[in-house]
Amino acid sequence: MSKLIDKLFGAIDHVTERGSRQMAHRLGRRTFLSFVGKVAVGGAIMPLLPFDRDGGGTARAAAEKTDQECEYWRYCALDGFLCTCCGGTINQCPPNAQISAVTWVGTCQNPGDGKDYLISYNDCCGVASCGKCLCNFNLRERPGYRMGVHNDINWCMANTQTNYHCTVAAVVGLGNSNG
Incomplete structure (x- = not known):
């Protein structure tokens, strides 16, 4: 050999x-x-040359996104697992999970009507982490010292059950168009 x-x-x-x-x-x-x-x-x-970061996403953008996809318009500032993939809805936590006592907010534009909406992102707590549909968007995220507009916090720490499960995205109201 x-x-x-x-x-x-x-x-x-x-x-x-x-x-x-x-x-x-x-x-x-x-x-x-x-x-x-x-x-x-x-x-x-x-590395200095420009390249297409969306990977053909503009072609996919024409199709309507569902609430089980990270690209859905309400999730523009979401960091966590989607409750819609974990047995909950876009507004409600899954069974046996409790909504967090504190929240963070973001302003997202609905491509359907072109309006900005104030979105309240609430963590659902008390159940083991879901592990499905992880999204991480940091659009207009503020530094960590501005807690109300920072999405990298385990907001379940304010609850008695501190296990993070998933995140819901509830529309709170229309965004301010005055800037």
Whole structure:
């Protein structure tokens, strides 16, 4: 078996050496250095080039989103599992889960009517984590010291049952158009 491996490595070595020598005869050092320079500069510039982050999402945006998809308009500032995927509704916690005593809010635009709505995001607590339909949107999120508009907090800590299960997104009212 070792003789076979030695022959294989010998053949690879021979082909590589022959290719390297032929390339050295055809190309000069300057050409080679120019090629290496282009590859290095191209590799350094590649992260700066623009690219399509939505992965074709604009084509999918035409289709109406359901309340079990992260791209649904009410979920623009949601960070957590969707209760609609966990046995609840968009406004109500699943059975045996309690709504959090505190909440965070966001303003989301409904593409259907073009209006901004104030959305109250309430965590549902007291049951083990759902683990389905995880969404994480940080649109216009504020720093952590502005607790009422920060979505990275376990809001169940205000309840006696602190286990996080999922999050509901209830429309509270129309957003202020005055800015």
